[in-house]
Amino acid sequence: xxxxxxxxxxKDGRGKFMQQERAKVKPSTKKEIxxxxxxxxxxxxxxxxxxxxxxxxxxxxxxxLSAQCTDKRVNIITPALFKAYPDSISLANAxxxxxxxxxxxxxxxxxxxxxxxxxxxxxVENYGNKIPLERDELVKLAGVGQKTANVVxxxxxxxxxxxxxxxxxxxxxxxxxxxxxxxxKCEDELSLKFKTDLHLLHQAMVLFGRYQCKAIKPxxxxxxMSKHCKSTQTFKV
Ligand code: SF4
Numbered sequence: 485x486x487x488x489x490x491x492x493x494x495k496d497g498r499g500k501f502m503q504q505e506r507a508k509v510k511p512s513t514k515k516e517i518x519x520x521x522x523x524x525x526x527x528x529x530x531x532x533x534x535x536x537x538x539x540x541x542x543x544x545x546x547x548x549l550s551a552q553c554t555d556k557r558v559n560i561i562t563p564a565l566f567k568a569y570p571d572s573i574s575l576a577n578a579x580x581x582x583x584x585x586x587x588x589x590x591x592x593x594x595x596x597x598x599x600x601x602x603x604x605x606x607x608v609e610n611y612g613n614k615i616p617l618e619r620d621e622l623v624k625l626a627g628v629g630q631k632t633a634n635v636v637x638x639x640x641x642x643x644x645x646x647x648x649x650x651x652x653x654x655x656x657x658x659x660x661x662x663x664x665x666x667x668x669k670c671e672d673e674l675s676l677k678f679k680t681d682l683h684l685l686h687q688a689m690v691l692f693g694r695y696q697c698k699a700i701k702p703x704x705x706x707x708x709m710s711k712h713c714k715s716t717q718t719f720k721v
Pocket of ligand 1: 658659696697698702703704705707708709710713714715
């Protein structure tokens with residue numbers, strides 16, 4: 485079997501920038517979308533995040549840290565961080581240098597440390613020390629963009645939302661579910677096409693992209709989705 489690597493337009497988990505594949509893939513038909521959805525739900529019926537957390541505070545911090553960083557790395561970092569700062573109040577009063585020292589092996593740790601403290605200060609000052617469980621409020625917190633807010637809502641509440649990370653983006657393009665050039669546009673397209681069970685489909689596409697439909701050397705020979713794959717012709721050897 486040939487070793488394949490296609491090109492997409494988001495940073496991968498290790499921060500390498502992958503260029504977008506020039507050739508657009510053929511869009512999936514309505515029938516194919518239905519079948520793809522059914523296959524994802526069948527193969528990943530109850531998937532959850534691989535981030536380790538015990539409560540909403542820990543989940544939010546883990547998701548913020550996971551931007552451009554692997555879940556594995558975040559899970560190594562967070563136990564000591566949560567021990568030092570077990571709640572928003574302790575984190576709101578933390579010294580920037582100390583927070584940096586706990587997350588220094590995480591990508592963009594300087595900015596992330598600043599954002600974590602600002603986020604905690606805002607939770608304490610503006611939300612009565614209670615992290616808001618609404619997407620429109622979550623995005624007002626430092627370090628929380630639409631994707632982060634959606635992932636928190638998906639994981640913690642099972643909200644019918646899609647979130648597009650590098651894995652979801654790659655899989656969506658390879659299966660002809662999206663030709664979007666941005667994650668937000670891709671999120672809109674997937675939401676429109678799948679309509680329901682978006683939280684399960686998000687988790688399924690993350691795991692499928694992480695372990696099967698990998699950026700480099702996807703495991704095509706054992707792929708349950710190969711019938712619907714539109715990208716094998718566009719791979720660069
Ligand atoms: S056959 Fe499967 S693993 Fe290979 S690129 Fe297509 S969807 Fe990904």
